[in-house]
Amino acid sequence: MAVGTLEDEAGEPSAEWREACAVDDAYCEWLFASADDRPAAFAAYRAALDQEESVAAIDRAVIDRLGRAGPEQGVPSGARSQEVRILVVDGDGFARRMLQRVLGEAAEVGSVIGACDGREALEQVRGNVPDLLLVDIGVPPAGGIELIRVLVGMLPRIRVVTVSTSADWDAAVLAAIRAGAVGHIDKDAAPDQIARLAVLAAVGEAVVPGRLMTRLLASPRMAAPAAEDRGAVA
Numbered sequence: 001m002a003v004g005t006l007e008d009e010a011g012e013p014s015a016e017w018r019e020a021c022a023v024d025d026a027y028c029e030w031l032f033a034s035a036d037d038r039p040a041a042f043a044a045y046r047a048a049l050d051q052e053e054s055v056a057a058i059d060r061a062v063i064d065r066l067g068r069a070g071p072e073q074g075v076p077s078g079a080r081s082q083e084v085r086i087l088v089v090d091g092d093g094f095a096r097r098m099l100q101r102v103l104g105e106a107a108e109v110g111s112v113i114g115a116c117d118g119r120e121a122l123e124q125v126r127g128n129v130p131d132l133l134l135v136d137i138g139v140p141p142a143g144g145i146e147l148i149r150v151l152v153g154m155l156p157r158i159r160v161v162t163v164s165t166s167a168d169w170d171a172a173v174l175a176a177i178r179a180g181a182v183g184h185i186d187k188d189a190a191p192d193q194i195a196r197l198a199v200l201a202a203v204g205e206a207v208v209p210g211r212l213m214t215r216l217l218a219s220p221r222m223a224a225p226a227a228e229d230r231g232a233v234a
């Protein structure tokens with residue numbers, strides 16, 4: 001996939017971000033539809049449920065992949081005793097330097113380099129593939145999700161972990177995990193925890209916060225209103 005993809009889709013939100021509200025919106029449309037509009041609203045609701053099922057199938061596949069991503073899979077012999085190489089991709093220069101400093105102080109980390117956007121990250125990876133990329137979920141020009149798609153398309157076994165400052169990004173982080181990321185680290189975690197999780201991810205572990213794994217495991221299904229509440233819908 002060309003680098004231009006990152007530029008072409010800059011600022012475009014991923015459809016996966018909106019999955020959580022799609023069924024709710026369709027349900028409400030049906031619930032309050034007029035008699036004439038009920039059949040169409042019901043069809044839209046059923047379509048939203050079908051889409052949710054496809055998303056749930058993706059989530060199950062992601063959970064299987066993360067479950068298999070143990071320290072022995074895809075990790076060279078002796079990797080745990082080697083110093084890992086990490087690339088930090090973050091458009092915020094201060095945050096990028098702080099992450100580089102935190103990681104650079106870890107005994108297991110051999111080198112930490114930085115990239116300010118997706119294009120620079122791709123150039124760095126083409127030159128020398130690191131053991132791990134830490135990617136800010138909002139990195140320019142098109143966001144972390146698109147960058148991960150490009151990276152995984154180039155190197156299917158590449159290991160990428162997203163970082164963000166807030167749980168407000170959780171929907172985007174889940175989309176990034178579906179795109180191929182092997183985990184997420186909160187930027188406000190303690191420095192030693194950030195370094196520990198990054199090293200674990202570099203050598204083959206999946207590092208998914210509990211709140212995100214709970215959402216991946218959940219497959220909520222909103223029940224249809226009872227016939228007596230809405231009337232029969234053909």
